[in-house]
Amino acid sequence: MGWFGDLKETYEVYKERDPAIRTCWDVLLYPCYKAMRMYRKAHKLWLSGHTWSARWLSQRAARKTGIEIHPGATIGKGFFIDHGTGVVIGETCEIGDNVTLYQGVTLGGTGKEQGKRHPTLEDGVMVSAGAKVLGSITIGRNSKIGAGAVVIKPVPPNCTVVGVPGRIVRMKNQVVPREEIDQTNLPDPILQDMKVLERANNELINRVLALEEEMKALKGRAKEEAKAAPEHEPMRLAPEERDYEEIEDCIFADHI
Secondary structure, eight states: OOHHHHHHHHHHHHHHHOTTOOSGGGGGGOHHHHHHHHHHHHHHHHHTTOHHHHHHHHHHHHHHHSEEEOTTOEEOTTOEEESOTTEEEOTTOEEOTTOEEETTOEEEOOSSOOSSOSOEEOTTOEEOTTOEEESSOEEOTTOEEOTTOEEOSOBOTTEEEETTTTEEEEETTEESSSOOOBTTBOOOHHHHHHHHHHHHHHHHHHHHHHHHHHHHHHHHHHHHHHHHSOOOOOOOOOGGGOSEEEETTEEEETTO
């Protein structure tokens, strides 16, 4: 396929996923297109053993486009990065066909693995803006990663993942847990946990207020009972219990 044929094919891919594109010439303005052309050259150099030259090309592309793709990564057909600034794709990444990434996505490692240390994205995966997929994990076919999610565990096919750390909220087109959601209003597990804590806190506050009312009632009852009780005369000690001696009109303490 020649350069113009590649341009037309790329235009069809971009038009399908980005309504902002108007003509096939607009493809030339996309950072993704420039980054992918540089990646293909660098990848060939990498496979032929010219690793330094490959890295030099990839770093040059990163400075020009803001998209850093390691030349050792494997990327399939129909790959699209919308906007692209801040995207990082690690050396051992494997990306299938028709995968879509948005700005700020990181496909990186955890820093503790050897060999295959970056994620694998199967066909049809979409990773939203700012999401991080870390480690040697597999994101199943047609799965979606929500914006800002941090995914560190494998994801089965046809799932939707949101949150930090990433949680599966939809699997095989079935909601997990059972709540009505759509593609534009994905549930936020952190917000759900906060609502649970808020309800528990409100219950504790109500219980404390009820206990305070009970204490006030008990104190009021005790005061009424004290007023109703007859007054008792002060207890007088027997003569033998006194520690003083009475002599006519004077009193002298025994211990003085």
